[in-house]
Amino acid sequence: MRFAxxxxxxxxxxxxxxxxxxxxxxVGELTTYRCPREVGSAMRNMVSLATPTGDLxxxxxxxxxxxxxxVAFTLRGLEELKTERGYxxxxxxxxxxxxRDAQKAQP
Numbered sequence: 001m002r003f004a005x006x007x008x009x010x011x012x013x014x015x016x017x018x019x020x021x022x023x024x025x026x027v028g029e030l031t032t033y034r035c036p037r038e039v040g041s042a043m044r045n046m047v048s049l050a051t052p053t054g055d056l057x058x059x060x061x062x063x064x065x066x067x068x069x070x071v072a073f074t075l076r077g078l079e080e081l082k083t084e085r086g087y088x089x090x091x092x093x094x095x096x097x098x099x100r101d102a103q104k105a106q107p
Contacts, residue, residue: 001098004097004099006024012079033047062077063076072097079091
């Protein structure tokens with residue numbers, strides 16, 4: 001099933017309601033999986049939004065469902081960013097709806 005997502009954070013900064021509303025939803029396949037960051041390291045639970053050509057967003061690490069209603073749910077977890085000092089982890093949250101519901105909201 002295809003889902004629509006609008007991330008609520010950019011590089012760890014919470015976007016305002018106006019910024020979130022102004023963004024177009026990204027539509028793709030929502031997939032959960034487990035993988036290590038490096039060979040031999042601990043497995044991590046992850047969720048991604050992708051199309052056949054690749055990921056639309058950086059995956060969320062250790063996602064948790066934070067809210068759910070009859071038309072949407074919200075996933076929250078960590079986003080991994082590589083910096084000159086190494087990896088940092090920042091909060092990320094995705095309100096998720098079905099593709100058809102996101103299209104109804106478009107002007």
